[in-house]
Amino acid sequence: MKAKLLVVAGTLSLVSATVPLLAHHSFNAEYDGTRPVTLKGTVTKMEWINPHAWITLDVKSPDGKVVTWRVEAGAPNAMFRRGFRRDSLPVGTEIVVEGFLAKNGSMSANGRDLTFPDGKKLFVGSSGTGAPGDPKEPKDPK
Numbered sequence: 001m002k003a004k005l006l007v008v009a010g011t012l013s014l015v016s017a018t019v020p021l022l023a024h025h026s027f028n029a030e031y032d033g034t035r036p037v038t039l040k041g042t043v044t045k046m047e048w049i050n051p052h053a054w055i056t057l058d059v060k061s062p063d064g065k066v067v068t069w070r071v072e073a074g075a076p077n078a079m080f081r082r083g084f085r086r087d088s089l090p091v092g093t094e095i096v097v098e099g100f101l102a103k104n105g106s107m108s109a110n111g112r113d114l115t116f117p118d119g120k121k122l123f124v125g126s127s128g129t130g131a132p133g134d135p136k137e138p139k140d141p142k
Contacts, residue, residue, distance in 0.1 A: 042094055
């Protein structure tokens with residue numbers, strides 16, 4: 001009985017240890033560095049969650065239909081160091097996001113650069129996407 005309990009406890013420990021590992025991913029696992037995208041739209045939601053923040057925006061397609069996109073951004077702490085604040089992207093803000101399309105064909109992208117209505121541009125991506133020509137993460141502003 002004691003041996004069975006140890007086996008069950010050991011198995012549960014291993015399984016619970018692997019769950020956090022599955023939560024994070026590499027750029028190349030989900031995004032296509034050869035398929036850049038530029039999205040101009042209106043922020044409908046901003047999620048400051050770890051390990052990546054998410055920006056949801058409505059983008060008008062060429063045929064006039066509004067399409068909802070989700071853009072994966074960097075970790076909230078990294079974004080704050082780059083100049084973002086929790087109130088930087090309120091609902092209704094018009095932005096332009098440059099990034100890379102998801103491999104699975106969904107309306108999602110990995111963000112790279114974000115341009116605000118006043119023309120200010122900030123790096124929104126994760127560090128080092130691995131996309132062609134993508135430099136290492138910019139230095140934090142001092």
